Amino acid sequence: MITARQSRAARALLGWTQETLADKARISLTALKRLESESGLDVYETTRDQVRRALEAAGIVFLSTDKGQGVLLVDDSGSKSNLSNAAR
Secondary structure (H helix, E strand, C coil): CCCHHHHHHHHHHHCCCHHHHHHHHCCCHHHHHHHHCCCCCCCCHHHHHHHHHHHHHCCEEEEEECCEEEEEECCHHHHHHHHHHHCC
């Protein structure tokens, strides 16, 4: 389950506003604001899922361990050139 902090951190890594993420996730801005609220407001699980999918499509990986949670931005474009350079 995506947390409010993970959503905000992922947006920061991507340089997206709440409006951009809401548009890409196809949810209302109000729903996203509820999800990202620290007040623990109720959000439909489908809303969380749509936000997660939009962020993952942009290269975000969600991390969760017994020590905490986080996000990682994966840059697929650089990995191909690094592989080709390593083969030389």
